[in-house]
Amino acid sequence: MPPEPPVLKRILVTDNLAPRGLEVLQHAPGFAADVKNRLTPQELLACIGDYDAMVVRSTTRVTAEVLEAGKRLKVVGRAGVGVDNIDLEAATARGIVVMNAPSGNTVTTAEHTLALLLALAKNVPQATMSMKQGQWEKGHFMNVELFNKVLGIIGLGRIGSEVARRAKALAMRVIAYDPFISQEAAGSLGVELVDREEVFRRSDFLTVHVPLGPDTRNLIDGKAIAMMKRGVRIINCARGGIVDEQALYEGLRSGQVAGAAFDVFVSEPGTGSPLIGLENFICTPHLGAATEEAQENVAVAIAEQVIDFLERGVVRNAVNAPSIDPELLAKIRPYFTLAEKLGRLCSQLSEGRMQEVRIEYQGEVASVNTAPLTAAVVKGILDPILSGSVNVVNALPFAKQRGVRVVESKTSEEGDYASLISVTIGTDKLPSLVAGALFQKSQPRVVRIDEFSLEAIPEGYLLVFSNMDVPGVIGRIGTLLGKNQVNIAGMQLGRTRPGGRAVSVVNVDSPIPPPVLEEIRRMPDIVFAKLVQV
Secondary structure: OOOOOOOOEEEEEOOOOOHHHHHHHHHOOOEEEEEOOOOOHHHHHHHHHHOOEEEEOOOOOEOHHHHHHOOOOOEEEEOOOOOOOEOHHHHHHOOOEEEEOOOOOHHHHHHHHHHHHHHHHHOHHHHHHHHHOOOOOOOOOOOOOOOOOEEEEEOOOHHHHHHHHHHHHOOOEEEEEOOOOOHHHHHHOOOEEOOHHHHHHHOOEEEEOOOOOOOOOOOEOHHHHHHOOOOEEEEEOOOOOOEOHHHHHHHHHHOOEEEEEEOOOOOOOHHHOHHHHOOOEEEOOOOOOOOHHHHHHHHHHHHHHHHHHHHHOOEOOEOOOOOEOHHHHHHHHHHHHHHHHHHHHHHHHOOOOEEEEEEEEEEHHHHOOOHHHHHHHHHHHHHHHHOOOOOOOOHHHHHHHOOOEEEEEEEOOOOOOOEEEEEEEEEOOOOEEEEEEEEOOOEEEEEEEOOEEEEEOOOOEEEEEEEEOOOOHHHHHHHHHHHOOOOEEEEEEEEOOOOOEEEEEEEEOOOOOHHHHHHHHOOOOEEEEEEEEO
16 A cells, blocks of 8 residues: 655635745645635634644734633744734643744844934924925924934844834934843943833934833823823834823824824724824834845744744744743753653642742753743643643743742752752752752653652653661562553662661563552552652
């Protein structure tokens, strides 16, 4: 019989994607990409169950209902920056990675911001319209210079930084508010980092470059506008809703705000906004990323990211999971396996109601981005409890939902191992600790269980038991396992002192029947015995 054709991974594209992005998807070996633009919500619900991934822009609404219907769905790619059309909470709960392409339209959005800033300062649109109407109102359109004016930037990320560089070239003084940027990073751009209220008070021009979320919705409201200089000019090329449009309308009419320029609106198309009718308000129809270069960049970027994720597990530019670029993935992949196995082992050894997870990274591993490793540990911990419904995307939210605190710490000091990962689970009973290291840089080993040092291979089924260190215990267990056809693949012993307590890890080739495990627990000198699977 001829071999069956390989199962293709299927990708659904529901919005207009630049041709080069489609080419990447359609020519990737092992993938099939379908383009279905302008689907109704009902049509999308009917077909999404057949796809492993979907790629959207801003038109498609990826609702919780859509995500629920996507039984095979593993990743949603947004060709652009904003993901407010995707239900992130629902995606995270289902373990679906949501990625965007934040870099592809950085330059063009920064350029558009500067274009609006200049047009606003020089009254270009109003003067153009006047001339088209046969007027020559030279004295009516008095404008202002940018030289030595203060530009305030809210959000000094990729786009905000590019705006700052261009504004400095125009000899503007640039100040910024961004709680996630260091003084050193801002200083390298020639930007003065200040608090938000100071940006409001000092700016002659103010531009926003932050995502829309609960903390940034109506960030610039009536109270903020009242703090500003009379005659301030405001630009928004980020997301509609960051500036309170009603408060801005009142500020423009009163003269508190001399002018404003928007590329984005709360409700789009924004042609119905009352702002449109004001002479000191200029606007464009969401053109910030509307260049051929930007559309091609984001399309190719998201196509490559989706394929990389489905093919190799590479997570880049994820908005709901730790991102792992190929270089970092190559470096941490062995640690990733170790981290998850340590979590699974510690979870199955712990007793009582889980309250806290402490993860310590020591030595070389502390120098890398450990966020993906922490997610892997927590995934391993929750896996035995949640029966496979958890992954690195939803592990931390699941832990938070269950009231489990996750604490991460690092130290670059090396101990007995070049790198060591320690996992402690705190419960309402006694804490459980396991630690692991890589041997020969790729082979996971458990090197500590509670206070006992040992070198065990975390693979398959493990019989973990603690006993008083007296002769005959291990022999009796080995005899019992052999009698019941359970083959021992390996064994490691750890003890604190002769005659005290000891811990043993026995690798077995098959599960130990419950009656046999119960018999082990009833043996003299056995403190505890558990069968775990890692």
